[in-house]
Amino acid sequence: VKYDPLLLPQKQLHINSLIIEQPIAHFVRSKKGDWNFIQLIKAADTSSGGTFDWTIILDDVQLKRGSASLVDSLSLSSPDHLPLSDSTVEYHNFVAHDFTVSLSGTLAPDLIKASINQMSFYLRQPEFQLTHFKGDVVVEPTGASANNIILQTSHSYLELDASMRRLNLFKGAELSAMRYDSTRLHLRSNNIDFYELRQFIPQIDFLDGSALVE
Numbered sequence: 001v002k003y004d005p006l007l008l009p010q011k012q013l014h015i016n017s018l019i020i021e022q023p024i025a026h027f028v029r030s031k032k033g034d035w036n037f038i039q040l041i042k043a044a045d046t047s048s049g050g051t052f053d054w055t056i057i058l059d060d061v062q063l064k065r066g067s068a069s070l071v072d073s074l075s076l077s078s079p080d081h082l083p084l085s086d087s088t089v090e091y092h093n094f095v096a097h098d099f100t101v102s103l104s105g106t107l108a109p110d111l112i113k114a115s116i117n118q119m120s121f122y123l124r125q126p127e128f129q130l131t132h133f134k135g136d137v138v139v140e141p142t143g144a145s146a147n148n149i150i151l152q153t154s155h156s157y158l159e160l161d162a163s164m165r166r167l168n169l170f171k172g173a174e175l176s177a178m179r180y181d182s183t184r185l186h187l188r189s190n191n192i193d194f195y196e197l198r199q200f201i202p203q204i205d206f207l208d209g210s211a212l213v214e
Helices: 005-010 038-048 175-180 194-198
Strands: 002-004 012-021 024-029 055-072 093-108 111-123 128-140 143-153 157-165 182-193 210-213
Touching: 005 012, 182 194
Parallel strands: 012 055, 024 055
Antiparallel strands: 002 012, 055 093, 093 111, 111 128, 128 143, 143 157, 157 182, 182 210
């Protein structure tokens, strides 16, 4: 880890370089609805005597060959939760293996900005591999955008630019309020494999083959 200590009195943490080899992260939600990482955020707020209002600037962050798992027990135990086949991604219980990412960005109370140079991982069940992902993501009180997105998997390739103005994710997002937001979406694809897409959206099981989108 390399950082600039001169900015600490200004409540700024400038990290020039951060490289983590084989990190492991577990995100767990209990049946009561509590996420395990929320306790860390509450502990930071309590120790500082208030809300964490620092600005963190990341010049170069690299996570290499890690793994990340998520188990949402509240959603899994809900009567509305339907059983899924082994060929469908369970969003409430999955493990991403060989997770690698290289990025730069800024984290502030009213700004999240990330330039992802490379991200990749694979799932064992169902079998899925994200071979390459890059793009620029910005979240502000005035809106959110994702530009220059390139997503490549074992069987699909697409490019994406999207933005939504007047959407303030810092105050939470409700579907009913999004009807007043201005949305822009530009999608280009040399190939979209519908079998692969059905792993994430089982409702389109009537589609088969592949498509080119412009």
